[in-house]
Amino acid sequence: IDLLAAEAKSDPDPNPSPSPSLSPAPTLAASLNRTQMNPNPNPNYSSPGEESERSSVLERDVQQLDNEIAALRRSIEKTAEARTAAFLRSNPNLKPNPQPIPSPNPNPSPSPSPKPNPNPNPNPNRNP
Secondary structure: OHHHHHHHHHOOOOOOOOOHHHOOOOOHHHHHHHHHHOOOOOOOOOOHHHHHHHHHHHHHHHHHHHHHHHHHHHHHHHHHHHHHHHHHHHOOOOOOOOOOOOOOOOOOOOOOOOOOOOOOOOOOOOOO
16 A cells, blocks of 8 residues: 555656645635726726826827837947948958948839820721
8 A cells, every 4th residue: 555655655646636625715805905006997988087087198198108118219229330340350451431321212203104105006907
């Protein structure tokens, strides 16, 4: 019997079934918290005060994200400049391009209209 007990301890069941007592049961406090978080049963309705507060919070969040994006862009530019300088220092035979690479034109000029056919077929019923 001791041998069987030792085997059972060393070889646990590979597919143990979960015990029903281990599953979390909803509590009254959790239900109350959900009700307090959303006391209005209609999620599409909000009072004008809530709407104004939500709008100002969103505007503040957008401004903060804009500031973070600007800071990230500056950081990327500084990193690119530093890496370029380090690369050029480690490769003295390379020289930096003194002229900046032109950026693509965001509004390209419209393509020229097709030229008229210089030899229009004088007789449309006749195949050339």
